[in-house]
Amino acid sequence: xxxxxxxxxxxxxxxxxxxxxxxxxxxxxxxxxxxxxxxxxxxxxxxxxxxxxxxxxxxxxxxxxxxxxxxxxxxxxxxxxxxxxxxxxxxxxxxxxxxxxxxxxxxx
Numbered sequence: 005x006x007x008x009x010x011x012x013x014x015x016x017x018x019x020x021x022x023x024x025x026x027x028x029x030x031x032x033x034x035x036x037x038x039x040x041x042x043x044x045x046x047x048x049x050x051x052x053x054x055x056x057x058x059x060x061x062x063x064x065x066x067x068x069x070x071x072x073x074x075x076x077x078x079x080x081x082x083x084x085x086x087x088x089x090x091x092x093x094x095x096x097x098x099x100x101x102x103x104x105x106x107x108x109x110x111x112x
Contacts, residue, residue, distance in 0.1 A: 008072040028056060047090035054083040 006016035017023050029049050037045070057080045064073035 005072075005075070008069070012067065012072075014068055029053065043090055045085055048091065050083045050087040054080055054087065057083065060069070 009016040017026065019043060027053055057076050061073055061076045061080070064070075064076060
C-alpha cells in the first residue's frame with residue numbers, strides 16, 4: 005500500500021510512531037480477555053475496518069486509482085468474511101477448549 009501511496013504522490017507511513025499516530029482502531033492491552041469479549045471486539049474491529057476501507061475506496065474512485073481500489077476491494081471482502089464468521093460463532097468453543105484457561109484468565 006505504501007508503494008501505491010507514493011505512486012499517486014502521497015506520503016506513506018514511515019515508522020512505528022507514525023503508524024501509532026494514525027491508528028484508528030484501539031489496541032486491547034489487557035492481560036486476559038474473556039472469549040465472548042474477544043469475539044465481540046474482533047467483530048466490531050472488522051466492521052469498523054470495513055467502513056474505513058469503503059471510505060478509502062471512494063477516494064480511489066475519485067482519483068481514478070483503479071489499482072489501489074482493486075486491492076482494497078479484496079480487503080473489504082476479507083473483512084466482511086471475518087465479520088460474518090465472528091457473528092456466526094458467538095458461543096463457547098466446542099470440546100471444552102477455553103482460550104482464557106491457557107492464559108490464566110476467567111472463562112465465561
